[in-house]
Amino acid sequence: MYMIMEIKEKFIAAVEKFIAHLSIHPADDVIARLEEMRKHEDSYLQKTIYDSYFENLKMASELGRPCCQDTGMIQFFVKAGTGFPHLDITKEVLTEAVRRATANVPLRPNAVNFFEETNTGNNLGERSPWIDWEIISGSPEMEITLYLSGAGCSLPAQAKVFKPSDGYEAISPFVFDAVCGSGINACPPLLVGIGLGHNMENAAVLSKKALLRPLGTHHHHPKGAELEKRITDDLNNLGMGAQGLRGKRCVMGVHIESSARHTATIACAVNFSCYMLRRGVIRFKKDLSYE
Ligand code: SF4
Structure with a gap:
């Protein structure tokens, strides 16, 4: 039992860290493309906008805070190997990681119960986080793509x-x-x-x-x-x-x-x-x- 709890905690902690990292730092290929696009612009207006984007990203990184106030709805796209031994706890792990990341990063609570129109306060709710599953036959691994979907x-x-x-x-x-x-x-x-x-x-x-x-x-x-x-x-x-x-x-x-x-x-x-x-x-x- 202790062993199972330890595995689950390790899995949750890794996913929570992943969510936190992505809410603060957009991917490297995105930063490189933005730098290239800034160079291509020659107007003062455009260069100023790009500079404010980069200043925002720098401050987010230095302060460890999300790079946009809208941290989005949280979507996972999972490629689950049939040989990955922790499939049965994956949904629970992703859900708990979102709850913890919302409190600890913190992320803006965006999830609203559709018919009650109440904010759940933790980014969880009916089908939230959104999880898209793909089964990869014979693979012992699991690949999780995270997308933070702003309004x-x-x-x-x-x-x-x-x-x-x-x-x-x-x-x-x-x-x-x-x-x-x-x-x-x-x-x-x-x-x-x-x-x-x-x-x-x-x-x-x-x-x-x-x-x-x-x-x-x-x-x-x-x-x-x-x-x-x-x-x-x-x-x-x-x-x-x-x-x-x-x-x-x-x-x-x-x-x-x-x-x-x-x-x-x-x-x-x-x-x-x-x-x-x-x-x-x-x-x-x-x-x-x-x-
Ligand atoms: S579109 Fe929304 S999530 Fe994207 S930078 Fe603007 S406010 Fe932030």
């Missing part, structure tokens, strides 16, 4: 199912409307995630998973990669920069994830991350050592 970047998300007669040409205008209509309110530069599939829910999940890919990666199909590049270039030619104000580039990138589609549907969902892209991956081995 500003979640609000502009949209999904639509097109008819085949609308054609693939319908995708770009839909994405542009979403970015220009409300995406610019989500603290650009943005990462735009596009999910393409057979119905609304499958496209929506894929559009979020597109945001989890490292910056600089491309869709596995040459046509998908070409579409990512075309939409990225076109969005970056709109004359918008950081915070949606006049500038040279408004997106860090466009990522597409896709699935087979129904012969009679073309589903498209678009999701956003703001410049504060807080996502990261932790991999546990059987003995709960991690990287």
Whole structure:
């Protein structure tokens, strides 16, 4: 019994530390992309905005506090190896880690019971934290991707199912409307995630998973990669920069994830991350050592 408690505590402590780290430090690839984008801007206005972003990140790191007041809804994307020995306690561990991180970091309590409209005070609630499971056959490990989903970047998300007669040409205008209509309110530069599939829910999940890919990666199909590049270039030619104000580039990138589609549907969902892209991956081995 003591042994089981010790294992659980070790697992919870690692996940809590992971949540705390990510709420304070966006991933390295994000920082590198922001630095590159600042160099590309030449106006005083844009350089000042980027400087305030970097100053904010520096102070968050020095003070050990979240880099944005909106620490988001907490989403886990779990790749669970069938040989990982702690599968049965994983949900309990993730839940407890969120409760502790909310109190200790602290994170802003964002979770509100839907019908009672009361804040739970600890970021827990019905299906919160959100956990997406994928089973990896034969693997002895567990990989957990964490995404902190702020309201500003979640609000502009949209999904639509097109008819085949609308054609693939319908995708770009839909994405542009979403970015220009409300995406610019989500603290650009943005990462735009596009999910393409057979119905609304499958496209929506894929559009979020597109945001989890490292910056600089491309869709596995040459046509998908070409579409990512075309939409990225076109969005970056709109004359918008950081915070949606006049500038040279408004997106860090466009990522597409896709699935087979129904012969009679073309589903498209678009999701956003703001410049504060807080996502990261932790991999546990059987003995709960991690990287
Ligand atoms: S859009 Fe991002 S940076 Fe802006 S307030 Fe929301 S979480 Fe923070």
